[in-house]
Amino acid sequence: MTDAATLERDRAGDDDPAGPEHVDVLIVGAGVSGIGAAHRLREQYPDRSFTIVEAQDARGGTWWTHRFPGARSDSDLFTYGYRHKPWRGPSIAAGEEILGYLDEVIKEDDLAGHIRYRHRVTGLDWSSADRRWTAQVTRTDTGEQLRLTAGFLWMCQGYYNHDEPYTPQWPGTERFEGRIVHPQAWPDDLDHEGARVLVIGSGATAATVVPAMAGTAEHVTMLQRSPSYWFPAPRVHELATLLEPLDLPADWTHEILRRQYVQQLDWLATTGRDDPDQLHEFLVESIRPLLPEGTDVEKHFIPRYRPWQQRIAFVPDGDFFERMRAGRVSVATDTIDEFTEKGVRLSSGEVIEADIVVTATGFDLSVFGDIPFRVDGEPVDFTRRVTWRGIMISGVPNMAYAFGYFRHSWTLRLDLVNDVIGRIFDRMAERGASTVVPQLRPQDAGMELRPWVELDNFGPGYVQRCRDRMFRQGDRDPWTHMHEHDHERVALPGADVDDGLQYR
Structure with a gap:
């Protein structure tokens, strides 16, 4: 679908007295995480409607942002590439080669018509009465204000601020x-x-x-x-x-x-x-x-x-x-x-x-794209929330997020995470549930809330600068994060999708 056609559809949906355009799943971000999420929907849930909104001018996320000389992966592409699509080429690849790989996935899964570039999400509101998210969206090229609604929100926007890199202040x-x-x-x-x-x-x-x-x-x-x-x-x-x-x-x-x-x-x-x-x-x-x-x-x-x-x-x-x-x-x-x-x-x-x-002084972490969230009209303070297995957030319904590894290839974790999200979708269908939300269990009362990451485990500058903005983790499963792949490749496939999740 062309941008012009998309614009006309957006206008029609926003002006329609019946309400804004609605999809089953709204994916935020068209980088490696968002394209991987869309592939999973195409493969396992072909009857579900979805849209990907991307603030940048094109696909790729970090590979579109980073166009400096020699930009390349610092992970091997055999694990950075998706599990479902073999990588052909050298283990370390240039940014252009990775974009070409993503383009192949977009073409093979017929995703182009589902991606809306230059669409920046500026607010996300959950309504329990309507059982849906409403996304406030601004077109970065025209300034037009749009609304989209979705039954499920899949946050794949990455973990750092693409627009404002970190640069120290030096005299002179x-x-x-x-x-x-x-x-x-x-x-x-x-x-x-x-x-x-x-x-x-x-x-x-x-x-x-x-x-x-x-x-x-x-x-x-x-x-x-x-x-x-x-x-x-x-x-x-x-x-x-x-x-x-x-x-x-x-x-x-x-x-x-x-x-x-x-x-x-x-x-x-x-x-x-x-x-x-x-x-x-x-x-x-x-x-x-x-x-x-x-x-x-x-x-x-x-x-x-x-x-x-x-x-x-x-x-x-x-x-x-x-x-x-x-x-x-x-x-x-x-x-x-x-x-x-x-x-x-x-x-x-x-x-x-x-x-x-x-x-080359790094970047600043961004909590879900720095987008304001509200649940039933109440602002969500993520610093008071706890992660469910590094996939969902306590008290935030029908929302999953993509977060990869720091010590392994980012995508190596995404495949495991997407498997779990698929099992959650299946459990919702089995129970006839329209809503799933992580909630602390009775035995978690008084549980110690720990930082999102302990600095003695992983402490680069961008984590130290921004750790106080991030969500928290607990001292027990399923409220922990930052495990290594050797642990999660066993733990996530065996994760109980009833433990700590409430279906309604």
Whole structure:
């Protein structure tokens, strides 16, 4: 369906005295989570009507937002890709390749007519009397105000603010004569060929953008306050190379490599939890032979935290270190005292001159897209609510949300979550129920409410900055979250969809 046709339908629905347009399921977000949810509806519930609303101009979520040089996955695509659709290609893929993969899913499932781009949800209201959600929607291209109603709400909007990235405030930025850009808002006209580039930050984005820009820049300096852990993963797994001559069906190869990567990721996660010293040694010794001779490993590559307390920066084929050995990339570990006309002055007094400064400083978490929720007219304060298995929220009816893993591929959890949501749909049908809502049980009275995530478990800057805005978790099932895949791949398929859920 064209945008013009969609606009006319929206107008008709909003002006119709019978009320706004209604669907069985409203999906918020057309990224990897929302497209995966729509596939599940197509596959298991073909008779249910649904619409996907997306605030951005196109599909893809993070892969549409992040268009900086070299944008690529930092998870393997055999586990980041959907369980139902084999990934064909290298394990680590560029953003354009991932968008192409999503386009294939959209085409195969005939989803294009269900997606409404440039539709930003600005309010969500649940009515118990009507047993439905009403979504207030603004068209970002025309400013038109619309309404949609739905029997079930599936929040797949991602976990960070796509419009406002996190950038610290430094003294003197107004004096800098070059350009300052954030990877999340990359300008189309930025030419870095022959430029001196300073990248501030050492996370996954820096690990991507630094080697990409170093290909044509005069020099790239990565400035970090403190070191991160790095892992030089091969772009093509050695097992894939062994399987290639066998000419296996694509789904066989996909499943074999998917299981191999799951095993590898599980090992990294469980070793980081159970034997962090072993994982520390493994990660540091993996990069040591790739560094230029004379590198101060202690200063630049030994983190202050244990492995996996923050994300590990995956470096396909060690390209970051290759650029270091070639003299195209250098690393500085210090804090910024101030910006000058020509660059930045560090706390040590050293000055790094630059033509372009890239603030790869991260993002801010967003609680359900920062959309105001109301249940029967009462605003929902999510900081007082508790999660049900990281899938639903206590006291919020007919709403599920997509949240993946931090230490594994995001999508690896989505497939498990979507299985549970499907079982909830089936239980509602069995009971003739129109409403399902998580409610604390009598034995949960006085249960300790814990933060959404404990910082000693996972504590990067974006979690520390925004943890107080998030919902909570309890001290027992089914009110917990942030388990690892080795636990959830057993726990979620076996989850009791009656425990802690009320059907009406």
